[in-house]
Amino acid sequence: MEAKEVLEKVKKGEISIEDAESFFRREPFEELGYAKLDTHRKIRSGFAEVIFCSGKSDEHLLEIFKKLYQKEGEVLGTRASKDQYELIHKECQEAVYDPLSRIIKIEKKDKIRTGKIAVCTAGTADIPVAEEAAQTAEYFGSNVERIYDVGVSGLHRLLAKLEVIQKANCVIAAAGMEGAMASVLGGLVDKPVIAVPTSVGYGANMNGIAALLTMINSCANGVAVVNIDNGYGAGYMATQINRLAVKAEI
The missing domain is CATH 3.40.50.1970 (Rossmann fold)
Incomplete structure (x- = not known):
């Protein structure tokens, strides 16, 4: 959830103040050992973290992709190969790939531009x-x-x-x-x-x-x-x- 969504849920009585407090006390990144996911980047800058796919191992890329998708509801990866896309698509069927731009992504359906x-x-x-x-x-x-x-x-x-x-x-x-x-x-x-x-x-x-x-x-x-x-x-x-x-x- 995003910060605004948490506050809206508190206002509507859908979650407790204690649960909201727990959300805001979380570390501003998630430690994966090989990576530190910047889960608060969207709160700070208005843009969620993006994955630079080139050079990442299959195991690391797949786990990072799934984690960001789980937290944000969408995810963008740049400089991805077709093989990397096929790896991700096996577990994330919503993922789409453009071989021209080399972008792989899952995007929210209701996005307003x-x-x-x-x-x-x-x-x-x-x-x-x-x-x-x-x-x-x-x-x-x-x-x-x-x-x-x-x-x-x-x-x-x-x-x-x-x-x-x-x-x-x-x-x-x-x-x-x-x-x-x-x-x-x-x-x-x-x-x-x-x-x-x-x-x-x-x-x-x-x-x-x-x-x-x-x-x-x-x-x-x-x-x-x-x-x-x-x-x-x-x-x-x-x-x-x-x-x-x-x-x-x-």
Whole structure:
């Protein structure tokens, strides 16, 4: 249960004050030996803990996934392989997997999404990173508008979608090669642009370093940059911005 739910149950007389007190006295993490689940993260930050699946042993991943699902009623895992999904799906039939973004999740059915985030890519090859961002933002309760393959090599494609992009509370720009799209968007919108350099490109792209350097040296105002291929980080940050915008509208 979440803190608000506990307080509501006390108010309705469904649980005792002693039971509520016991809930709030729990440690802010659950000790598993090999991991410490941050069960109070949602109370502190508004976002529950997410699993980075890559590199975890099957035993550890499965136990962490089940524990978080039990406590939160939903769970999100990033950078998951198909084999990891099949392992989890055997015990958690509700789990779904997207091989493009490499996200595995169980999501609440009655989720309400608010505001709007525009997720743009320079090319089709950038879509896996963009989908990690888009699905992360959707999981955390944001509406997402996907606008793919609108890079600077055909600027008219971007301009044709500009009205839609300008209506978003935040814009995510995923681009490889030289990463110029983020600067272009920064000069066309009055909302924050989160630039995501991708590792897409030929040799001198240096696995995304060229795009990263372009983005952090952008002359456009309002452009912030996350790490190479870090779609999750972009989706998380965009949701924080979107939440602030939605609160300001109320």
